[in-house]
Amino acid sequence: MAEVPTSMPEATGPEDPVLLARSQATAEPTPLALAPDADAWSELADRFDGAINAWDLADAADAVAAMPGGSARDVKAGVLAFHRAAYPEAESLLAGAVASGQLPPAGALREEAQHYLDLARGAQRALGPATRLTSPDGQVEVVFANAKDELIASYLFAAMAEARQAFAADLGVEPDHPVRFEILDDAVKLALVSPLTRENVYTTGTVGITKYRRIVMVSPRVMLYGYGWIDTAVHEYVHYLVTLKTRNRAPVWLQEGLAKLLETRWRSPDPLPLEPPSRKLLAKALAADDLVTFAEMYPSLAMLPSQERAALAYAQVQTMLGVLHEERGGAGIDELLRRVAAGEDAEAALAAAWGDSFERFDAHWRDVMKKRTAGKPGGALRKLQPLAPDQQAAAEAGEDLSLLGDVFSHLGGGAARQHARLGVLLTLRGHLGAAAKQYEKARAADARVRDDPKLARRLGELYLQLGKAARAVPLLRRAGEDDPEQPNLAAAEGRALRLVGDLAGARLALARALRVNPFIPALHCDLAQVAIDPAEQQREQGLCRE
Known part of the structure; x- marks a missing residue:
């Protein structure tokens, strides 16, 4: 993968020739209503609108350059500046046009000016000192x-x-x-x-x-x-x-x-x-x-x-x-x-x-x-949700927020769920070996639970922490089949596969994690271990946080 160049502050965009021409103009802008050739303006405005809609910025710029000076031209110049991502210039042109008093009090041109003015301001607020x-x-x-x-x-x-x-x-x-x-x-x-x-x-x-x-x-x-x-x-x-x-x-x-x-x-x-x-x-x-x-x-x-x-x-x-x-x-x-x-x-x-x-x-x-x-298995739709403020620090530390709460409620009220819940409590208190035994008891208590993917994941991750990667692999693989896009699970599967020597399998699992959440700190430690390219290995080592 390509190296990342050194970052630099985001520029406000190249100098807009329309702005330069406007600053050098000596004549007072002509109000749209008094434009000397309304047909010519309409033709140029239609050309501009078609070009902007097609993202043909060169043709749009040519259309603006041919327009008579004035607030109507500034609206189109501001829209062009916005499409060039020159947000401050766009704001200046559009705000000036709106405040000039030369635009019709209502209609498409004023609506266009206000729409893009709001977007230009919004983009600057959204990006900040980017x-x-x-x-x-x-x-x-x-x-x-x-x-x-x-x-x-x-x-x-x-x-x-x-x-x-x-x-x-x-x-x-x-x-x-x-x-x-x-x-x-x-x-x-x-x-x-x-x-x-x-x-x-x-x-x-x-x-x-x-x-x-x-x-x-x-x-x-x-x-x-x-x-x-x-x-x-x-x-x-x-x-x-x-x-x-x-x-x-x-x-x-x-x-x-x-x-x-x-x-x-x-x-x-x-x-x-x-x-x-x-x-x-x-x-x-x-x-x-x-x-x-x-x-x-x-x-x-x-x-x-x-x-x-x-x-x-x-x-x-x-x-x-x-x-x-x-x-x-x-x-x-x-x-x-x-x-x-x-x-x-x-x-x-x-x-x-x-x-x-x-x-x-x-x-x-x-x-x-x-x-x-018809007749094919389904599955729950993964809800895309922003992190709550109190979750941000935990997520950046690599904690898996999907494991919070009663993750075994779906097991019902029998012995299997009781053993599984006890496994959770023992895990939280640091008794990993005892927790693993409780999970195994849960699997043995009910044949329907033995291959439960959530239980398999918990037990697989425990075995991985206990240094028993070979026992972890089939469990994590089973859980991954059920939820292939869960990044922490994919990362755990990748580590287990690496530890048992399946480097090709590890790369595939780690790639799954990477394309969903590359901010899992330990993920990069494993990526460094399985990297083939020396530059990739060096980059991943620099990102590794255990």
């Missing part, structure tokens, strides 16, 4: 609201290099500029930098957005149990590429379907199947004919009424695009995007790419997914 790192290849820049989160940079750069290469071939598009990531240290800050509300963020567990030619994500450090942050970064990068390829003409359902389908492309050549919780949601919705409509998905899946409905929507569009990919290959996806980029309705474009009507495709997709999801 730092910025650039990838060694210069293709990615990451801005961190909190320097603690710079730890993730090298892993992000490596994954993005893989994704960039893969998608250049798969989607036929590669940005001609560095892709900007902004990493926030509080989930609620997403509401400062986007149209989302605090309620949207908390209700659906949103952790990433792609908008205004940047990718904004929440650090896994501030989320309870972390989250699949590398897959999320690649998911958002797919949004970025589809926006560029289609000039932002792809509707939400198509954007999200492709992003979800391809988010693991950096680590798997083929799309991965639905995870059990999503599979269960989709099976239930298909049976009840209670799917999320495309209209409900607009303008954002983050605005759906619950995390379950959002997860269902993702499962629907992921599998729809998955069926197209399976049956028509990459050519089908390319044809779909080509038609959408040309302005064709997305449903009609999908139908054409598949080779029949959209209604027939929809019926076929439903039949396929009913067969694939």
Whole structure:
């Protein structure tokens, strides 16, 4: 993986030529209502709006340069500055335009000015005195609201290099500029930098957005149990590429379907199947004919009424695009995007790419997914939650917050649960050997409990602490099969496998932990031990905290 360059304070952006021209202007700005050529203004404004919407900042800049001076021009210049992430300049231009008295008292232009002024101010509050790192290849820049989160940079750069290469071939598009990531240290800050509300963020567990030619994500450090942050970064990068390829003409359902389908492309050549919780949601919705409509998905899946409905929507569009990919290959996806980029309705474009009507495709997709999801095991949907303030220190110390409380309530009220609860009490008092015996008694007391994944995890982690890695491995593997995205469990499994000499297996387990929560201190100690590349080994040793 690539080394992380030394961080430096985040700059406010390059000097905007529009600002320079404005400062040098000697004539009084012309109010929009008195513009000498209203038709010319309208044509330039339409050109600008189309270019900004397509993220064609060069054409947008040319349109602004051709506009007559005045507050209306300053609004467009401010919007351009915002898309360039030059937030102070954007605020200055937009605030001046709003206060000038030259904008119409109501209407689209004033609403545009106020919208982007709020975003420019929100972005500065969200990022604060940020730092910025650039990838060694210069293709990615990451801005961190909190320097603690710079730890993730090298892993992000490596994954993005893989994704960039893969998608250049798969989607036929590669940005001609560095892709900007902004990493926030509080989930609620997403509401400062986007149209989302605090309620949207908390209700659906949103952790990433792609908008205004940047990718904004929440650090896994501030989320309870972390989250699949590398897959999320690649998911958002797919949004970025589809926006560029289609000039932002792809509707939400198509954007999200492709992003979800391809988010693991950096680590798997083929799309991965639905995870059990999503599979269960989709099976239930298909049976009840209670799917999320495309209209409900607009303008954002983050605005759906619950995390379950959002997860269902993702499962629907992921599998729809998955069926197209399976049956028509990459050519089908390319044809779909080509038609959408040309302005064709997305449903009609999908139908054409598949080779029949959209209604027939929809019926076929439903039949396929009913067969694939029927009778398959499900699982609980993992809720994405921010860390509470009193949990932050414990999480940074490496404590596993998922083990707090009565984790064995599901065992019922028999002897198995009694032995398991006694095991917890003995563990808390430091009597690890005695605790292990109680867990073994719990497994022996009830055949239905013997392979319980939560019990297997507790016992496996105890054996690992007691220096009995060989006994820990099968238990931790069983628990990991049930909850593969639990980072502390994956880290424990990785350590046990390393200690028994299975270095390849250890790397896989540790990689699972890393892509969910790279802030587990001891994780890096094990990564250092299994690293093949000397530079990686040195980096991981520097991050190791036992």
